[in-house]
Every structure is written in structure tokens, then in C-alpha cells.
Amino acid sequence: MDREIRVHCITRCITRQSKYGVHSNEHLNHTTPFKPSFIPFGRDEMALYVVSPTSYINPPRNIFSSTLSHLLRLPIKTISMGIDSADAQTVVCAPGVKGDKVTRLSREGLTDFILSNISKTQELKDPFYVLDLGTVVSHMNKWTQSLHNVHPFYAVKCNPHPALLGALAALGASFDCASMAEIEAVLALKVPAGRIVFANPCKPEAHIKYAASAGVNLTTFDSVEEVEKIKRWHPECALLLRIKPPDDGEARCPLGPKYGALPEEVVPLLQAAQAARLTVAGVSFHVGSGVANTSAYRGAIAAARAVFDTATRLGMPRMHILNIGGGFSVVGSQFDEAAVTINAAINTYFDEELPARLEVISEPGRFFAETSFTLVTNIIGKRVRGNLREYWINDGIYGSMNCILYDHATVTATPLACTSNAANPTCLGAKTYRSTVFGPTCDALDTVLTEYQLPEMQVNDWLVFPDMGAYTAAAGSNFNGFKTSTIPTHIVITPATTGKQNV
Numbered sequence: 483m484d485r486e487i488r489v490h491c492i493t494r495c496i497t498r499q500s501k502y503g504v505h506s507n508e509h510l511n512h513t514t515p516f517k518p519s520f521i522p523f524g525r526d527e528m529a530l531y532v533v534s535p536t537s538y539i540n541p542p543r544n545i546f547s548s549t550l551s552h553l554l555r556l557p558i559k560t561i562s563m564g565i566d567s568a569d570a571q572t573v574v575c576a577p578g579v580k581g582d583k584v585t586r587l588s589r590e591g592l593t594d595f596i597l598s599n600i601s602k603t604q605e606l607k608d609p610f611y612v613l614d615l616g617t618v619v620s621h622m623n624k625w626t627q628s629l630h631n632v633h634p635f636y637a638v639k640c641n642p643h644p645a646l647l648g649a650l651a652a653l654g655a656s657f658d659c660a661s662m663a664e665i666e667a668v669l670a671l672k673v674p675a676g677r678i679v680f681a682n683p684c685k686p687e688a689h690i691k692y693a694a695s696a697g698v699n700l701t702t703f704d705s706v707e708e709v710e711k712i713k714r715w716h717p718e719c720a721l722l723l724r725i726k727p728p729d730d731g732e733a734r735c736p737l738g739p740k741y742g743a744l745p746e747e748v749v750p751l752l753q754a755a756q757a758a759r760l761t762v763a764g765v766s767f768h769v770g771s772g773v774a775n776t777s778a779y780r781g782a783i784a785a786a787r788a789v790f791d792t793a794t795r796l797g798m799p800r801m802h803i804l805n806i807g808g809g810f811s812v813v814g815s816q817f818d819e820a821a822v823t824i825n826a827a828i829n830t831y832f833d834e835e836l837p838a839r840l841e842v843i844s845e846p847g848r849f850f851a852e853t854s855f856t857l858v859t860n861i862i863g864k865r866v867r868g869n870l871r872e873y874w875i876n877d878g879i880y881g882s883m884n885c886i887l888y889d890h891a892t893v894t895a896t897p898l899a900c901t902s903n904a905a906n907p908t909c910l911g912a913k914t915y916r917s918t919v920f921g922p923t924c925d926a927l928d929t930v931l932t933e934y935q936l937p938e939m940q941v942n943d944w945l946v947f948p949d950m951g952a953y954t955a956a957a958g959s960n961f962n963g964f965k966t967s968t969i970p971t972h973i974v975i976t977p978a979t980t981g982k983q984n985v
């Protein structure tokens with residue numbers, strides 16, 4: 483019997499032999515190019531085996547594999563199949579990317595690509611994005627190297643571009659969706675529902691019903707009212723109790739004021755779920771988007787541990803998922819510091835569960851999206867007032883630069899004076915002037931840059947904004963009739979930096 487269970491599990495895992503790990507909707511009758519003799523048959527080796535490519539997420543477990551291992555009381559083990567998924571071909575062929583033109587570039591090739599694109603679309607002069615899939619791969623490699631026991635569920639809200647979602651899916655990521663539309667966007671890319679966490683603690687009933695019909699069986703909650711809604715519309719759904727971390731880590735966008743159970747609310751909420759016969763599979767938190775002080779993760783992980791213990795005291799089934807949320811930035815050393823803190827805190831507070839009885843997941847948004855997108859805008863107007871140069875561009879606060887208001891972002895721009903200075907479009911060595919850059923709408927609030935140094939530019943020159951992937955296009959509008967919610971994206975792929983680590 484034991485042996486049967488194990489072979490059964492192995493078969494499920496191996497059928498896809500893929501970046502996707504185990505999925506609840508996989509069928510057992512797929513071909514299994516796996517030799518069971520690879521697996522030692524001693525009783526000590528009883529495990530749920532999950533296939534892992536060599537070069538990224540370790541282990542690529544998902545909710546299904548975690549739940550299955552929990553039910554069968556088997557540890558999860560990872561088998562390296564030697565598939566190098568973090569290569570260009572993987573992302574280029576991913577759903578959401580395949581069918582689009584993808585231009586291969588050298589690492590230095592971006593400016594030339596932008597220039598050539600501008601020259602091809604001279605007539606329109608519309609703004610456009612460039613998505614570099616090589617950067618996405620590099621970020622996945624970095625994640626794997628530093629947080630290899632933490633499975634990323636990319637937060638779709640940050641930037642739902644299908645090519646980004648598809649590339650991340652191909653690289654083994656799962657997804658954090660906040661709404662029905664986000665779930666639909668992920669499922670449209672053939673990502674199994676088992677790779678989605680519906681990580682919105684307060685969901686419209688219609689969206690809960692949709693999640694039930696789509697097989698999205700993991701969600702977050704932080705109120706008794708949410709327990710009642712889930713009980714009514716999706717009683718099979720497993721829950722993560724979202725707690726308010728003790729510290730918001732000086733986050734750019736703190737989330738604590740809106741979400742997360744307070745310590746004194748934990749027992750009543752767990753009891754409400756217990757009374758409703760809902761499964762509470764674990765705990766989630768978010769220390770705030772763009773945290774500066776990464777020690778906030780430690781406090782939050784300690785608080786999560788306390789909730790695990792409380793659930794045990796209440797006689798609830800053992801929790802097995804720890805969701806450490808988002809907040810990561812790939813810029814500077816923030817991510818490296820966060821990873822050290824998180825790894826140490828998990829070892830300290832969850833050493834008993836590791837590695838087999840705990841699945842650690844996270845919901846990074848900014849980390850993957852921010853530096854993967856570059857925005858290119860056209861200068862549509864100019865005014866000179868003494869020493870001050872004022873420019874109008876065709877994207878602004880009501881479009882991509884809404885991040886200045888909502889995400890408290892600071893944007894930067896570099897010149898591409900391809901109309902007025904074709905011999906030196908990047909204006910290397912040119913004299914600069916104090917400049918203001920406005921967006922296109924008639925609102926004075928629509929101001930993108932002030933007190934900024936730029937060379938003398940002219941109408942029809944261009945400004946390039948790097949690192950514009952996080953919380954930009956996702957919240958653009960069509961205010962004043964400027965269609966900044968639908969700016970086209972050109973896809974390129976530069977060679978990825980490694981950060982690879984074998985399983």
C-alpha cells in the first residue's frame with residue numbers, strides 16, 4: 483500500500499516532467515519517461531516527489547503538491563530533471579509571448595533598438611514600452627539563488643502584461659491574483675488553477691463564485707464576514723489568515739492600515755473558520771510595498787509562527803503554508819538583505835517544519851516587473867522661460883506616471899534627441915538646463931519631473947524612462963482622451979545574468 487501510494491505520486495509528478503511541478507488537473511495516464519528505479523524504495527524514502535528543473539525555483543512545489551503531501555503525511559522531495567528552463571527559448575515560446583515579435587539584443591542593444599523603432603514609427607510618435615524578457619529571466623535567477631526555498635506567486639496587479647505573465651509562468655512562477663479578471667488573465671495562459679492564490683482578503687461574492695468554478699482553491703481572509711462569504715460560495719477553498727505585521731518596514735506603500743488581522747483578532751478568526759468547517763492552511767502577511775527596513779520580515783515571520791501555534795492549541799489541523807507576501811525590490815541591495823533576513827527567520831521560527839512540512843510562498847510584484855520595462859515618450863511641446871526649459875510629453879500622471887502619485891515613485895529620464903541631434907541622440911557631453919516635464923493632460927497636477935537636468939531638446943525628440951514596469955501601465959487611464967492605458971509594448975530579449983543554482 484505504501485509503495486503504491488509512492489509510485490502513484492511519483493507518476494503524477496513526472497508526467498509533466500516540467501517546470502510546472504505537480505498539478506491537480508494532471509492526468510495519471512500521461513507517458514512517464516521516468517525510471518522508478520531511480521528512486522530508492524526503502525521505507526525511509528517515502529516521499530511525494532516533485533520534479534524540478536536544475537536552474538530555478540527550488541523546489542517548484544505548488545499548493546496541490548503541498549496539500550497532497552500533507553494529506554498523505556509524506557515529505558516533499560525534489561528531483562532534478564536537468565531541464566534548463568531559464569533560457570531564452572523557454573520564455574520566447576511561452577504562452578503570452580509566442581506569436582509576438584521578440585527581438586534578440588545584446589546587453590547594450592536597447593538604445594539602438596529604441597532608435598530603430600522610433601525611425602520606423604516616425605509618423606505616429608506614440609509612446610511605447612520595451613519589455614526585456616532577459617531581465618525577467620535574470621530576476622528569476624536572482625530569486626532562485628537567494629530565496630530558493632520560497633516559491634514566488636507573481637502579483638499580477640503590479641503589471642499584468644501577458645508576455646510578462648507568460649514568461650514568468652514558463653520560468654516556474656505561480657500567481658497572486660486579486661480579482662476575477664486577474665484569474666482569467668492567468669488561466670488564459672494555460673496556467674493551472676492550482677498555481678493561483680486569490681490573495682485579496684476582501685473579495686466580491688461574484689469573484690468568489692468564479693474562483694470556485696475555476697478551481698482556484700486558496701485564498702486569504704482577515705474578517706469573519708469573509709469567512710461567511712467563502713463558506714457560502716466556495717467551501718472547498720483553503721484559507722490563509724492574513725495578519726498585520728508588527729512593523730511596516732518604512733514601506734513606500736504600507737498595506738497594514740487596510741489589511742491584516744490584529745493579534746487579538748487571530749483566535750476569533752480561526753474559530754470562525756473552524757466553526758464554518760473551512761480549512762485554514764496557513765498564514766500570510768505583506769510587510770508593505772517597497773520596504774526599506776527589511777527586518778520587518780523577521781517580525782512578521784515570528785508573528786506567523788505564533789498563529790501556527792495558536793491553531794495547534796485550538797485543535798485545528800496543522801498549518802503548512804507560510805505566505806511572506808511581497809515588498810521586494812531588485813534595485814540596490816534591498817532584496818539581498820531581505821533574503822538573508824527571511825532565510826534566517828524561517829530557520830529560526832519554522833525549523834521543526836522544514837523542509838518537508840512547510841511550503842513557503844511569496845507574492846513579489848515589483849521585484850519582477852520594475853526594471854523589466856522601459857518607457858519611451860515623445861516630446862509634444864516646449865516652452866522656454868529664462869533658464870528654465872519646459873517640455874510636454876505624451877504620457878504622464880494620468881498614464882504610466884501614476885506611479886508618482888500612487889506608488890510614491892521617483893522617475894528618471896534620459897534624452898533621445900534623434901530629431902534635433904541625430905549625430906549624438908543621447909546628447910553625450912551636451913550642456914544641460916533646469917527642466918520641467920509635464921504630461922499631456924490639461925491638469926497642472928500632471929507634472930512628471932521638476933528641477934531636472936536635461937540637454938536642450940526640441941519638439942519631436944524623445945525621453946526614455948527606465949524601470950517603468952511596476953504599478954505604471956496597470957493603472958493608466960484615458961483622461962483627456964490620451965490613451966495612456968493602452969500603450970503598446972515591444973518585446974526584446976537580452977542575455978540574462980545568471981544566479982543559477984542546481985537543486
Ligand SMILES: Cc1ncc(COP(=O)(O)O)c(C=O)c1O
Nearest residue numbers: 637771772808809845846847848
Ligand atoms: C496582497 C498583495 N500581494 C502582493 C503585492 C505585491 O507587492 P510588491 O509589488 O511590493 O511585491 C501587493 C501589492 O500591493 C499586495 O497587495
